[in-house]
Amino acid sequence: MMIKFILQCGDRMVDDEKYMKLALVEAQKAFDLGEVPIGAILVFEDEVIAAGHNMREIWNDATAHAEMIVIKRTCEKLGRWRLSGATLYVTVEPCPMCAGALVMSRINRVVYGTTDYKAGAVESVFNIVGHQALNHQVEVTAGVMVDECRLIMQEFFRQRRNAKKQLKKLSLPTQE
DSSP states (O other), rough: OOOTTTTTTTHHHHHHHHHHHHHHHHHHHHHHHTTTOEEEEEEETEEEEEEEEHHHHHTTTTTTHHHHHHHHHHHHTTOOSOTTTTEEEEEOOOOOOHHHHHHHHOOOEEEEEEEOOTOOTTTTTTTOOOOOOOSSOOEEEEEEEHHHHHHHHHHHHHHHHHHHHHHHHHHHHOOO
16 A cells, blocks of 8 residues: 655645645534544545544544544435545544444545554554455545644643643642
8 A cells, every 4th residue: 555645736735635624623623522633524526525523522432433423424425335436534543443444435545634653543553444455445645734633632632631630739638
């Protein structure tokens, strides 16, 4: 499998940035809800079919990742499970579950912003979407708006760490 970084030019790069900005809007919605800020957009024939963001905490659903949500919504809207010709835009490299869903739904292309060095399944930890033993491989474009995608994740976890520190300070017994 060949992973393409931002060496492309012309309309495709402009479209990738346009759709990644929409995925970042979704990531901000997740951030505002206290969810890990990952957003996704699914595009078919130059039209946004579905948008979504992580909802694991609110829905109490381990599978409520942004990618899974938009794949399901797209299947419902199009009335089919094969999503050949579709492109998924997501702010963070998909995990193994989501990468498997990309393959199983026959999505042609995934475009993501920042790499997930702990659980990524497109290039960093695993390469599910390009595994030759599978009956479908997904074209990958990595690093679209990487700084913006990385920043929202860093800010979310920075705030979360600070909140835990504050809570810990408040719960310590005082010395008198």
